[in-house]
Amino acid sequence: MYPTLIRTPGLARFTAHVDDERQAQLAKFGDQHHPDGTGAKYYVGMADQAREDTENAAESVNGPRWSLILLEEVYQALAEADPARLRAELVQVAAVCAAWARDIDSRPHPMVCAHCGEQIETSEIRNTWSGPLKVPGVPECASPRYHIDRPECRAASGRACDEQKAAHQARTAVRTPDPAVRAGQDDAS
Ligand SMILES: [Zn+2]
Known part of the structure; x- marks a missing residue:
């Protein structure tokens, strides 16, 4: 087992499932190396729009929605060209996914x-x-x-x-292989 203390309830389970998924990806695609393809101007515009949508939803009668929260984080990552900041945004995307899964698990x-x-x-x-x-x-x-x-x-x-x-x-x-x-x-x- 990993010698890391995970403090967030439910996160060890989520991480174990991410580990399984990564193993499946590695088996299927191998170690992947691609250009980022991020930082385009339209992603910046979409990130602004997504932030506005999330804020509007939070103030509406129905309240915040996971779909909008995740979209906002995803577009923020796509808008980022700097590798260090992009990486930090990807961690935020993963953290929102973990929080969403935890919410589903606790319903x-x-x-x-x-x-x-x-x-x-x-x-x-x-x-x-x-x-x-x-x-x-x-x-x-x-x-x-x-x-x-x-x-x-x-x-x-x-x-x-x-x-x-x-x-x-x-x-x-x-x-x-023996049929008997x-x-x-x-x-x-
Ligand atoms: Zn019945």
């Missing part, structure tokens, strides 16, 4: 059944829903939940759990 579950589409009541003294385990990278609010007290919903939950288990086994199974051994592995799952 409460809407408690709508993934089978019947109706509201699932909440209770402090008993379980009211069932569903597959949360998948890493999928936020709590987007993980399927099902009525625990309705047989059809509960059956759908069971199928979702089975599908998740099968998908996990397919990902982790050590595949052997593979048939045995498939039977076991």
Whole structure:
């Protein structure tokens, strides 16, 4: 593990996912070297416009929006020709992305059944829903939940759990080229 102390809640998880993504990029494209292509005048104009949009949204009844906040940071980066300042802006873009992902991760579950589409009541003294385990990278609010007290919903939950288990086994199974051994592995799952 990295010997760096990450102080921001949720950031270690986000960073681990960025690391996974970078590994995938490296596998696909290798180490990339391109010209920046930043600093054009129209990017400066777009950065000004984006800042204005963000400020207007913050003062409106609906308040700030992540889409506008990220756009502002992106255009500020694109407007920057100086490598040191460009790099600092890229870190700001990444920090906004991390904050946005953290917000998504911390949203409460809407408690709508993934089978019947109706509201699932909440209770402090008993379980009211069932569903597959949360998948890493999928936020709590987007993980399927099902009525625990309705047989059809509960059956759908069971199928979702089975599908998740099968998908996990397919990902982790050590595949052997020997068809006889593979048939045995498939039977076991
Ligand atoms: Zn239901």
